[in-house]
Amino acid sequence: MKIQTDSTLISEYKQGSEQALATLIERHQKDLFSFIYYKLMDEDLANDIFQDTFMKIIVTLKEGRYNEEGKFILWAKRIAHNLIIDHFRLKSKHAKVSETTYDNEEFSIFDLIAGKEENVEEKLVSQQIQNDLMKMLVCLPENQQEVIKLRFFDGLSFKEIAEQTNTSINTTLGRVRYALINLRKIMDENKIILTR
Numbered sequence: 158m159k160i161q162t163d164s165t166l167i168s169e170y171k172q173g174s175e176q177a178l179a180t181l182i183e184r185h186q187k188d189l190f191s192f193i194y195y196k197l198m199d200e201d202l203a204n205d206i207f208q209d210t211f212m213k214i215i216v217t218l219k220e221g222r223y224n225e226e227g228k229f230i231l232w233a234k235r236i237a238h239n240l241i242i243d244h245f246r247l248k249s250k251h252a253k254v255s256e257t258t259y260d261n262e263e264f265s266i267f268d269l270i271a272g273k274e275e276n277v278e279e280k281l282v283s284q285q286i287q288n289d290l291m292k293m294l295v296c297l298p299e300n301q302q303e304v305i306k307l308r309f310f311d312g313l314s315f316k317e318i319a320e321q322t323n324t325s326i327n328t329t330l331g332r333v334r335y336a337l338i339n340l341r342k343i344m345d346e347n348k349i350i351l352t353r
């Protein structure tokens with residue numbers, strides 16, 4: 158059987174083949190994960206960045222913004238590298254953070270929840286952020302509420318969420334993405350600013 162090139166798989170995925178995406182992920186996951194892991198030396202964090210990298214790749218492919226600039230894996234590593242830089246920037250700065258649709262902004266509002274060793278004031282702020290988020294989540298369709306809670310509150314991977322909700326990884330990623338877009342709209346409409 159002839160091995161399909163990355164370009165062929167990308168074309169097939171754009172035409173709706175979930176299997177083409179699965180093959181692409183399978184083909185490169187070891188290389189990409191190793192690349193991320195050796196920069197972070199933290200398996201859990203590497204897993205998160207790995208999943209977020211593929212989410213960004215899927216969004217870019219879906220929106221037809223991937224230009225064949227060379228090897229797919231180099232492009233994937235560049236995305237991962239940028240996400241790693243964002244992670245360290247967030248860690249060092251604790252800057253004002255906005256929710257992201259994974260394709261144009263740097264961080265997610267949910268990064269604000271994951272605070273470790275906070276003082277009393279920070280705990281109160283975190284609690285307030287969490288309360289605001291819970292109120293906004295109620296405005297989302299049920300399936301979007303579910304994936305957001307599983308991903309950002311329960312810390313499940315996209316694969317685990319897909320298994321738990323009996324859907325494909327692609328559907329799960331889509332739901333998370335639309336939920337984040339909808340949360341952004343709610344925040345804009347209600348002038349809610351989440352900062353720590």
